[in-house]
Amino acid sequence: MTDLRRPIAELVAEVQSGTLTAVELVTASLEAIEKSDGYHAILEVSEVALERAKQIDAGDKSGRLAGIPFVAKDNFLTRGTHTTAASNILKPFAAPYQATAVEKLEAEGAIMVAKANLDAFAHGSSTENSDFGPTKNPVDPTRVPGGSSGGSAAAVKLGLACFALGTDTGGSIRQPAALSGVVGLKPTYGLVSRFGVIAMGSSVDVIGPLANRVTDASLVLDVMAGKDRFDATTIDRQKSYAVEPLPLKGKKIGLIKEYMGDGTDSAVKAAVTATVQQLTAAGATVEDISLPSVDLALACYYILIPAELSSNLARYDGIRFGHSSQQAKTLADTYLKSRDEGFGAEAKRRIMIGTYVLSSGYYEAYYKKAQKVRTLLVREFNTAFERYDYLLGPTAPTTAFELGEKNQDPLAMYMSDIDTVAVNMVGAPGISIPTPTDGLPIGIQLIAPQGKDAELLGAAQAVEELVA
Amino acid sequence: MTKITPDEVRRIAALATIGLEEAEIDQMAGELDQIVTFVEQLQNVDTDGVEPTDQVTGLVDVWREDEVRSDFSREELLANAPDQQDGFFKVKRVLNND
Numbered sequence: 001m002t003d004l005r006r007p008i009a010e011l012v013a014e015v016q017s018g019t020l021t022a023v024e025l026v027t028a029s030l031e032a033i034e035k036s037d038g039y040h041a042i043l044e045v046s047e048v049a050l051e052r053a054k055q056i057d058a059g060d061k062s063g064r065l066a067g068i069p070f071v072a073k074d075n076f077l078t079r080g081t082h083t084t085a086a087s088n089i090l091k092p093f094a095a096p097y098q099a100t101a102v103e104k105l106e107a108e109g110a111i112m113v114a115k116a117n118l119d120a121f122a123h124g125s126s127t128e129n130s131d132f133g134p135t136k137n138p139v140d141p142t143r144v145p146g147g148s149s150g151g152s153a154a155a156v157k158l159g160l161a162c163f164a165l166g167t168d169t170g171g172s173i174r175q176p177a178a179l180s181g182v183v184g185l186k187p188t189y190g191l192v193s194r195f196g197v198i199a200m201g202s203s204v205d206v207i208g209p210l211a212n213r214v215t216d217a218s219l220v221l222d223v224m225a226g227k228d229r230f231d232a233t234t235i236d237r238q239k240s241y242a243v244e245p246l247p248l249k250g251k252k253i254g255l256i257k258e259y260m261g262d263g264t265d266s267a268v269k270a271a272v273t274a275t276v277q278q279l280t281a282a283g284a285t286v287e288d289i290s291l292p293s294v295d296l297a298l299a300c301y302y303i304l305i306p307a308e309l310s311s312n313l314a315r316y317d318g319i320r321f322g323h324s325s326q327q328a329k330t331l332a333d334t335y336l337k338s339r340d341e342g343f344g345a346e347a348k349r350r351i352m353i354g355t356y357v358l359s360s361g362y363y364e365a366y367y368k369k370a371q372k373v374r375t376l377l378v379r380e381f382n383t384a385f386e387r388y389d390y391l392l393g394p395t396a397p398t399t400a401f402e403l404g405e406k407n408q409d410p411l412a413m414y415m416s417d418i419d420t421v422a423v424n425m426v427g428a429p430g431i432s433i434p435t436p437t438d439g440l441p442i443g444i445q446l447i448a449p450q451g452k453d454a455e456l457l458g459a460a461q462a463v464e465e466l467v468a
Numbered sequence: 469m470t471k472i473t474p475d476e477v478r479r480i481a482a483l484a485t486i487g488l489e490e491a492e493i494d495q496m497a498g499e500l501d502q503i504v505t506f507v508e509q510l511q512n513v514d515t516d517g518v519e520p521t522d523q524v525t526g527l528v529d530v531w532r533e534d535e536v537r538s539d540f541s542r543e544e545l546l547a548n549a550p551d552q553q554d555g556f557f558k559v560k561r562v563l564n565n566d
Contacts, residue, residue, distance in 0.1 A: 096544045190525045203523050232530040233523070299507040310484060317485075319557055324550030331562045336487030348486060352477070352496065353503055355484040369510050371520030376513070378521055411502055427524035450524070 063109025171420025178443025
C-alpha cells in the first residue's frame with residue numbers, strides 16, 4: 001500500500017505519469033483511517049472522496065495536487081461531510097458551501113477525505129476539549145497530541161493523509177505539530193482566506209497546513225494563499241511559496257530568551273540549544289534577544305480572544321442551525337437552554353470571560369488595556385526584526401503531556417501556548433519543525449517578519465535538513 | 469480578593485445568554501476568578517500614550533461593489549433549521565404567559 005508520508009510532489013508526479021492513481025491514494029487513506037480508529041484523530045469520513053478520485057483518474061490530472069488526499073480540521077466547512085467544530089451545538093450541521101481554502105486545494109486536484117478532531121471550536125491545547133472525546137498522541141497514545149488541531153497533527157503523523165489543514169489562533173497548528181512530531185505552518189495573518197472556516201478570534205485566526213516536511217507545507221500554502229473577495233482581511237501574496245532551501249550562512253537569528261526560562265523542560269531547551277549550535281556551524285549568527293512583552297502575551301491573549309470569540313459564538317442561537325433545546329417553551333428559553341446544553345465547559349468559560357471583559361465598566365481596564373499591550377508586542381517584534389532575519393525558540397515549553405494531566409485546570413492548560421501566542425498577536429508567520437529525539441517529539445519554532453512567509457519557508461527547509 | 473462571585477457569574481451569563489444551571493455556577497466562579505486574576509497582570513504595564521491595536525494587516529477600508537447575489541436557495545438555507553414552517557424559520561412563542 002502507498003505510504004502517504006512520501007513527498008507530495010513525488011506522489012503527484014506518479015499520478016500524472018500514470019504509475020499511481022488517485023483511487024489508490026484515497027483507498028490507502030481510507031484504509032489507514034479505519035486501522036487507526038483507536039487514536040480518534042478523525043471525526044467523519046467523506047462520502048464523496050472516492051468518487052472524486054475516480055473523476056480525477058478518468059479526467060484532468062494536471063492539478064498541482066492531483067489525487068492527493070488530505071484531512072481538514074472539522075472547523076472547515078466542507079461538502080460530503082458534516083461540520084461540527086467538535087461541538088455538540090453544531091452536531092447535526094451540514095454546510096451549504098465549502099471553505100475557500102478547500103475549494104482552492106480541490107481545484108488543484110487534492111481530495112478532502114475526512115474531518116479531523118479538535119478541541120471544540122478550537123478552544124484548547126490538547127484536543128481533550130472535543131465534545132466527542134480526545135485524540136491520542138500518535139507517538140504515545142497515553143498522551144495528548146496537542147491542540148487545538150490535534151486530530152490534524154495525529155492524522156499526518158499516522159499517515160492517514162498526505163497533509164492536513166488546521167487553524168492557529170494562539171498556537172493551534174504549531175503546538176500540536178510540535179507535540180506530535182510533524183511540521184506545522186502558521187502563515188502571516190490575512191495570507192489565506194478564512195471564508196468558510198468557523199471563526200474564533202477574528203483579529204488573529206489563520207489557517208495553515210500540517211505536513212510531513214516543509215516542502216509539502218510550502219506547496220499547500222502556495223495553492224491556498226492570496227486574496228479572496230469573500231474575506232476582506234486577505235492580503236497580497238508573494239510570488240511563490242514553493243521555494244528552494246535558503247542558505248543560512250550570514251543570516252542573523254535571535255533566540256528569544258523568554259522562551260528558554262524555568263518553565264521550559266530541560267529536554268526542550270537541550271533540543272533548541274543543539275539546533276543553535278548546528279545553525280552556528282552552518283554560518284548563521286545566533287544571538288540571545290529579550291522581548292520582555294512576550295511574557296505578557298498570554299494574558300493579553302486571554303482578554304482579546306475570549307472577547308472576540310464571545311461575539312463570534314453569539315450566532316449559535318438554536319434557531320437557524322445547530323442544537324435547539326427540546327426543553328424550551330419560549331424564544332428566550334431557546335437561546336438560554338440551547339447554548340447551555342450545546343456549548344461545552346471550555347466554550348462557556350471563554351464566552352463568559354469575553355463577555356466580562358467587554359461589559360460596561362470593565363472594557364477600558366481589560367479589553368482596551370490588552371489592545372495597548374498588543375501594540376507593545378508589535379513594536380518589540382518590529383524592533384527585533386530590524387536586527388534579525390528570523391527569531392527562534394521552542395514551539396512549546398514541554399513535550400506531550402498525559403491525557404487528563406491538565407484538563408481539570410484551565411490555566412495550566414493555557415500555559416501550553418506560552419511560546420506561540422505572541423506570534424499570533426503580532427500577525428507574523430511561524431513554523432514548527434520537528435527535531436529528531438529518542439523520546440517524545442519536540443518542535444523548533446522559527447519566526448519571520450509579517451509577509452515574509454516565502455523567506456520563512458526557505459529557511460525552514462534549510463533548518464529541517466540541518467537537524468535531520 | 470475574589471472578583472468573580474456567583475452573583476457576578478449570573479450577571480455575565482445573562483449578558484452572554486447562557487442559561488447556566490445552578491450547579492455550574494460555583495465552579496465557574498472559581499475558574500473565572502483564577503483566569504481574571506491571571507490576566508490582571510496587564511494592569512501593571514505602563515501603556516501611557518500607547519495606541520490600541522485592533523488589527524495587524526494595515527488594510528484600510530476594503531470596499532467591494534454592493535451587488536445583489538443569490539448563492540443559495542431558500543431550501544438550502546433552511547436545511548439545517550431545527551424547526552421550520554412554510555419556508556420560514558420557526559421559533560417558540562416570544563411572550564412568556566403560561
